[in-house]
Amino acid sequence: MAMMDLLSAEEIKAAVGAFSAAESFCHKKFFEIVGLKKKSPEDVKKVFHILDKDRSGFIEEDELKFVLQGFTPTGRVLSDKETKTLLAAGDKDGDGKIGIDEFITLVVES
Template structure:
């Protein structure tokens, strides 16, 4: 499954482009711009599984660094600071990774 099966290619391009500058990533604005906030819980779960590259059932810190590339190959890597901030926001149980439910909560909060 591709990200464009769930989200509009145009919305993805705009959202990723809006955060192309280093240290500019804001997950709340990004999830809203990309259209994820308006999606059903099933669609949010589909996006989670696309971002979970190693199919572990979690999005680990290493996968978070490439979250924008998960939406489009043109996306930049997040900085270490941005990656740690995103992990801190999403990791509700403190296990160092983001599960599907935590991801859904992260999207809903934005």
């Protein structure tokens, strides 16, 4: 499954474009612009599985760095600071990674 199967190309382009400048990423605004907030929990789970590149059942810090590229290959790489901020926002149990339930919470509460 591809991201374009779940989200519109226009919304993806707008969301990734809104955060093209370094140190500008805000997950709350990103999830809203890309249309993920209005999706069902099942669709959010599908997005999680796309972002979980190594199929570990978690999105680790090294995968978070490339979260924008998970939506489109032209997305930029997040800075270390942005990556750590996103991880801190999503990692509710403190294990250093974001599980599927944590990801759903991150999207819904954003």
